[in-house]
Amino acid sequence: MQQIKSYICGEWKSGEGSETELHNAITGEKIGSVSSKGFDFAEILNYGRTTGGKKLRKMTFHERGRMLKALALYLLDNKKKYYEVSAWTGATKSDSWVDIEGGIGNLFANASLRRQFPDLPYYVDGDPAMLSKNGTFIGHHIMVPKEGVAIHINAFNFPVWGMLEKVAVNLMAGVPAVVKPSSVTSYLTQVVVEDIIASKILPEGSLQLVLGSARELIDSVTSSDIVTFTGSASTGLKLKSNPVITQNNVPFNLEADSLNAIVLGKKATPDTPEFAIFVKEVVREMTTKAGQKCTAIRRIFVPEELMDEVQAAISARLATTTIGDPSVEGVRMGSLASPDQVKEVREKVEELMKSQKIVYGDMDEFDVTGAEKHIGAFFPPILFRNDSPFEKLDVHSIEAFGPVSTMMPYKTIEDAIELTKLGKGSLVSSIVTPCNDEATQYVLGAACMNGRILVLNEECARESTGHGSPLPLLAHGGPGRAGGGEEMGGMRGVMHYLQRTAIQGHPTTITAITQVYQQGAKGTELDEHPFKKYYEELNVGDQLITEAREITADDIDQFAALSGDNFYAHKRDTDFTGTMFDEQVAHGYFLMSASAGLFVDSYEMNPVLLNYGIDNLRFTKPVYAGSKMHIRFTCKEMVPNDTTPKEDDPKTLIKRGIVKWLVEMLDEDTEEPLVGFATILTMVKLKDQSEK
Incomplete structure (x- = not known):
C-alpha cells in the first residue's frame, strides 16, 4: 500500500512501515497509509526554529499579511481537487465548503489584520506609562515573535480548516509551524500542504507536516515553542501533563470537544419566527459534518410546556434528511469519518440510553442512498429526550461525537442557565429568543461557562453564521471541559505567539526602539x-x-x-x-x-x-x-x-x-x-x- 508522505526538514519523506491504514469513509476503499516511525522529532522542530523562524521574524507584519493573502488566492485557484478528496472523508459539498473555503477564509481574515499592525517585525502594545515627574523616564511594551515553533495537533473532523485557522495566526506572528493532523483524514491535509509547498509562497521551514503518530514530538519542545491541541479532553489533558510541558512552562492551548447547548427562550413560542429558526438551527447542527464538530449542539433546552411541539418539529425536519454518498443528488448528510468513529458513537449512544429515551432515529434501521450502509461509516441522526435533566446527569458528561443530541425541559431562564453550566464548560451556547431582556439574562448568567454565545432572533438569522461556526476575528475556546484555552480572535490570537516585554527609558530612546514617537522625545x-x-x-x-x-x-x-x-x-x-x-x-x-x-x-x-x-x-x-x-x-x-x-x-x-x-x-x-x-x-x- 502506498504510504502518504510527510513534509519535514525541507523534503517529502516516508516513515518506516505502516502505522495506520486510511480508507474512504463512503466506499471503504483503501487510500494509503501513514507512518512517522524513524523521524527525528528534535531535528524537525529545530529545522523550523532555525530555518523558517529566522526568515519569518525578519519579515514585517505587512509582508506576512501579504504573504497570507497570496497563499489564500493560490489555494482558491486549486480548490477543486480539495473538494474531490474531501468527499472521501464522508463530507457533503456544504460540509467541504466549511472546511476548505472556511479555512482559506481564515487566511484572508488574518491577512487583513496587517492594517492593525505596524510595518515592523514586532508590535508596540498599548500606551506609554509615565514613570517620572518631568517625563524623562517612561515605560512601554513591545511584543516580538517567539523564537520557537507552533506545534498543532489537530482533530480529524476539519482536516483543512483545522490546519489553516491555526497556521494563519502563527505565520502572521512570525512563528513557523509543524502540523500533525489526525491520521484518519490526514490525506486531505496532505493534498493542501503539497500545494502550499509547491507554491513557494511561504519561506522554507515555515510549515512542516507530520503524518502518523506524534509519539516523541511533545518530548522535544522547548520553552520557546507553543503547542495547540484540538480533540478529546482526555487526550488533551494527557499531552498537557507531559513533564516537558510543565517543566519548561510551554504554552499549551487545549480546545476540547464540549457539550454545547442551545436554549429556546420562553418568549419564542410556536407562533413566532424564532421557533422555526430554533428548529432549523438544531437540525443543521446535528447533521452538518454528520455532527462531527467540537461546536455541535449536544444539549437542547426547551420550555417544559413546549417539549412535545419541539420534539415533533425537530423529528419532522430530521425525517427529510437523506443520508448517503455526498456525490448523489439530494443527499444532505454523509458518513462519519471512519468505522472506528461509528463504533465509538454507538458505544456512547448506548451509554446515554441507560438514562434517557431515543425519540427519533434507530442505529440499525436507517436508509442510505448511493452507498452500502455497512461498508461505509454511516450513522443516523439520533434525538434523545430527558425529562429529568437535574437528576439524570449522564447527558451532561457523556458526548456522542456524531449526529446525536438530547432535548431537555426547563422552567425558568435561571434553570436553563444552571443546566447549561452542568456541562462544566463549553465552547459555545446559543439562545433563540425575540426578547432582549431574556437574552441579556441568559448571556450574563451563562457567559462564565461559555467561550462564545450566539443570540439568535428573526432580525439577525438571515445573516447569522450560526451556532457552530467559530470566526477568525472572534476568540475561540472555552473554560473547563472545553479546554480552558483561547485561539483566533483577530489581533488577540496573533499575540498568543508573541512575547510581551516591558521596556523603560528616556522618551527619545523608547521612540528609537518602538519607531513610534513618544511625547517628550527629541x-x-x-x-x-x-x-x-x-x-x-x-x-x-x-x-x-x-x-x-x-x-x-x-x-x-x-x-x-x-x-x-x-x-x-x-x-x-x-x-x-x-x-x-x-x-x-x-x-x-x-x-x-x-x-x-x-x-x-x-x-x-x-x-x-x-x-x-x-x-x-x-x-x-x-x-x-x-x-x-x-x-x-x-x-x-x-x-x-x-x-x-x-x-x-x-x-x-x-x-x-x-x-x-x-x-x-x-x-x-x-x-x-x-x-x-x-x-x-x-x-x-x-x-x-x-x-x-
Whole structure:
C-alpha cells in the first residue's frame, strides 16, 4: 500500500512501515497509509526554529499579511481537487465548503489584520506609562515573535480548516509551524500542504507536516515553542501533563470537544419566527459534518410546556434528511469519518440510553442512498429526550461525537442557565429568543461557562453564521471541559505567539526602539514643511514648530455663532462664580481648528492626499482670550497602505502610506504649556507613483 508522505526538514519523506491504514469513509476503499516511525522529532522542530523562524521574524507584519493573502488566492485557484478528496472523508459539498473555503477564509481574515499592525517585525502594545515627574523616564511594551515553533495537533473532523485557522495566526506572528493532523483524514491535509509547498509562497521551514503518530514530538519542545491541541479532553489533558510541558512552562492551548447547548427562550413560542429558526438551527447542527464538530449542539433546552411541539418539529425536519454518498443528488448528510468513529458513537449512544429515551432515529434501521450502509461509516441522526435533566446527569458528561443530541425541559431562564453550566464548560451556547431582556439574562448568567454565545432572533438569522461556526476575528475556546484555552480572535490570537516585554527609558530612546514617537522625545526640526515631503522622505520624529496665534474673544464669539455651540463657558457675559473657569473659555474644537490653520501647508499642491481622521483628541487645560498658542507637529508613526488601481488605468498602481502626526497645542504664557493634543491621520503619496 502506498504510504502518504510527510513534509519535514525541507523534503517529502516516508516513515518506516505502516502505522495506520486510511480508507474512504463512503466506499471503504483503501487510500494509503501513514507512518512517522524513524523521524527525528528534535531535528524537525529545530529545522523550523532555525530555518523558517529566522526568515519569518525578519519579515514585517505587512509582508506576512501579504504573504497570507497570496497563499489564500493560490489555494482558491486549486480548490477543486480539495473538494474531490474531501468527499472521501464522508463530507457533503456544504460540509467541504466549511472546511476548505472556511479555512482559506481564515487566511484572508488574518491577512487583513496587517492594517492593525505596524510595518515592523514586532508590535508596540498599548500606551506609554509615565514613570517620572518631568517625563524623562517612561515605560512601554513591545511584543516580538517567539523564537520557537507552533506545534498543532489537530482533530480529524476539519482536516483543512483545522490546519489553516491555526497556521494563519502563527505565520502572521512570525512563528513557523509543524502540523500533525489526525491520521484518519490526514490525506486531505496532505493534498493542501503539497500545494502550499509547491507554491513557494511561504519561506522554507515555515510549515512542516507530520503524518502518523506524534509519539516523541511533545518530548522535544522547548520553552520557546507553543503547542495547540484540538480533540478529546482526555487526550488533551494527557499531552498537557507531559513533564516537558510543565517543566519548561510551554504554552499549551487545549480546545476540547464540549457539550454545547442551545436554549429556546420562553418568549419564542410556536407562533413566532424564532421557533422555526430554533428548529432549523438544531437540525443543521446535528447533521452538518454528520455532527462531527467540537461546536455541535449536544444539549437542547426547551420550555417544559413546549417539549412535545419541539420534539415533533425537530423529528419532522430530521425525517427529510437523506443520508448517503455526498456525490448523489439530494443527499444532505454523509458518513462519519471512519468505522472506528461509528463504533465509538454507538458505544456512547448506548451509554446515554441507560438514562434517557431515543425519540427519533434507530442505529440499525436507517436508509442510505448511493452507498452500502455497512461498508461505509454511516450513522443516523439520533434525538434523545430527558425529562429529568437535574437528576439524570449522564447527558451532561457523556458526548456522542456524531449526529446525536438530547432535548431537555426547563422552567425558568435561571434553570436553563444552571443546566447549561452542568456541562462544566463549553465552547459555545446559543439562545433563540425575540426578547432582549431574556437574552441579556441568559448571556450574563451563562457567559462564565461559555467561550462564545450566539443570540439568535428573526432580525439577525438571515445573516447569522450560526451556532457552530467559530470566526477568525472572534476568540475561540472555552473554560473547563472545553479546554480552558483561547485561539483566533483577530489581533488577540496573533499575540498568543508573541512575547510581551516591558521596556523603560528616556522618551527619545523608547521612540528609537518602538519607531513610534513618544511625547517628550527629541524631535528633528525640519527646514521644509513636512507636507511637502513624500512618504518615503519622512521619518518618525520629524517635527514642525509653528508660529503662534493669539486667541481672541472675537474668535470665540465667531466660532460659537458659526458652530451653534453656545455652552455657557464660551459666552462673555456668563457669571463664572462657582464654575470651573475664571472667564470666557475657547472651544476645544476651535483650538483644534486653529491648530490646523497653523500646521497645514495649503499654498500649493503637495504629496498629502487627504486628512481622514483624528484620534485621541484631548483638551487638558482651559484657554482664555489673550492666550498665544503654537503647535508642535511631529511625525508619530508611519504605516504603508495597500496599493489601489487607478480607475482609468488598472495597470498603474497608486502607492501611498498613512502618516500619523502628533499635534501638541502649547500656550506660550504658562509654566505647563500643553493645553491639548491629538493624533491626525494623513494619506501621503510615495514618490514613485507607478508600478507596471
